[in-house]
Amino acid sequence: MDDDYLSFEEEEEEEEDNYEDYYNDDHAHEEVSSKKSTSQIITKESLVLAQKEVLARVMELLSVKENQARTLLIHYQWNVNKLIGVYGDRGKDSLFKSAGLTVFDPSLISSRKRKTMSCDICIEDDIPSSAMTRMECGHCFCNDCWKEHFTVNINEGKSKRITCMAHKCNAICDEDVVRKLVSPELAEKFDRFLVESYVEDNKMVKWCPSTPHCGNAIRKAEEDEEVEVECSCGLQFCFSCLSESHSPCSCLMWKLWRKKCEDESETVNWITVHTRVCPKCNKPVHRSDGCNLMTCICGQHFCWLCGGATGRDHTWTSISGHSCGRYKEDKVRQMERAKRDLNRYTHYYYHFKAHTDSSKLEDKRRKSILEKAEFISEKNDQLVFKDLTWLTDGVDLLFRSRRILSYSYPFAFYMFGEELFKDEMSDLDREMKKNLFEDQQQQLEGNVERLSKILEEPFDEYSEDDIKMMKNQLKFLCPVIDNLCKEMYKCIENDLLGPTQAGINHSIAPYRSKGIEKAIEFCADIC
């Protein structure tokens, strides 16, 4: 087994190099991430503030009122850059028109001011003008009708785009008028819809998929970035498909895999391969061994090859009064195929499951390892026991690499299977790439198991020398594992998905030495 990973003695020099690389890399990474903004957590409380921040930007840039800014932003799905782009390219009038905003020109109607007016909706005359409201588009109806119109729209969930009542008028109603005319409960509902639009219509922001819901939303830092994030509630998830983080599996692969695992299709496959349906009682019958003449518990005799009912007399090669003929061949081929597919799936599922289970066990053990670490650092005075970051880093890396390992199996299942990449590679090509990937997988596997074993030892009983030894082992092993993970991602990107046509449908959240990005609390900076 030692062949699978680098052994200590042989690679004394490289150890130092790797070690340096690993830590240098870390620092480089920190610098980069401090420049680049990170994902942010938007809590229930900061949601209004986060929205206000964007609103303020648009209000200042275009010198518009808050309600107008909101209408524009909802129309442009809170994408300020796009909004500003349209403003720059086509001007304010076009921008306003496309979003359903009109600028009111009071001079148009001032001359027509009368004491009573008529409403075209309820067809009532003699309504005092004080009970009528004119929207910015110029259309004027009575308050009762407006109120009814707003109520219907809010209840139908159309708060974000309540248009004017006039036919073919696409103007968006002033939110202040809506709030003023509807009941207080409904106004609250209306406001909630408007605020939540910031999350629901915004490609950059998504609700954390935790159940029960933690109430947070996450805003990602870069628009076209494939990311996995960790919410403050502890949930790590894929920003694109909102399921658990699954890199290096792509979202599509993960979706198919989950469905496959949940489905009974494999059970059905097993039944097809291993049983025949009795022609009389229709129960599936399993043949443990023996000849092709089957006898069901209901007493019916039938042929194992074709499933047809037969008589009692038979020899080892034929059954009297019965011949399956050519039909048999197709049936056998079909069975063999189903059998092969089932074996293939079982292989990948077994490894996926084994690593997922290990990961769960290690997660439970994590606490005890950290307790042990605390214990030895309190008990001992020597310097080596004081700074135990190498140990906690090792524990973190174990979980990360274990997860990557388990998700690499469904990845391989689809990458080298026929479902998604059938015509993308020749058989030879596929075999070569599969070997390359599996070699990497196995190297990583060997080293992860080794790390797991080291961390499992009762190091709280270790002497100073033992601890030093353990530290050295970890200092060597961690960069190796980190590097193997990087290599695996590189291989996926450059050799596997990259050259394929279908690869475009499979973006994968990149590997990060520091682990899945932890989103930070949002803090508004309205300047």
Add this chain to the structure above:
Amino acid sequence: MIDFSRVQKELQDCEKDKDASGIRVSPKSDNLTRLTGTIPGPIGTPYEGGTFQIDITIPEGYPFEPPKMQFSTKVWHPNISSQSGAICLDVLKDQWSPALTLKTALVSIQALLSTPEPKDPQDAVVAEQYIKNYQVFVSTARYWTETFAKNSSLEEKVKRLVEMGFGDAQVRSAIESSGGDENLALEKLCSG
């Protein structure tokens, strides 16, 4: 909840110019929630000369929600179901505005008869025929108008032609091939 005063006013309004527009709306029941609309087939279309009846149901939220309308007279049209009479028309769905009325909705339906939208079909069979074989569509639509939307029914025409001395089956196929037009059928029968 339903604003009956508005429905009442709309009915009066319709009554006033029914001769000019040809559009009528009359209540089916006492409470004004179920009405019947009548529109004449537009001139210059296969529906010309027919009178089409439309079932109208007034919903709770009217006029803030659109009225429900469907043909009770059978119609051969890409945007109207030949089975149920359901209508595919934007103003009856998301383009409804409280400023519209029963009458304007009926006018829109009448306009739909003149300008079918086969690319947004309600009845796929009709739409396919409209696109692929327009002539057959026109004669089928005309035949349906003659058969279902005119007072003089098919049976009456058959009866009259049979009385002239032609065979029953012969008469029926002649009427069908001439799109329900009695005179055209007679010409065909005479010419051979």
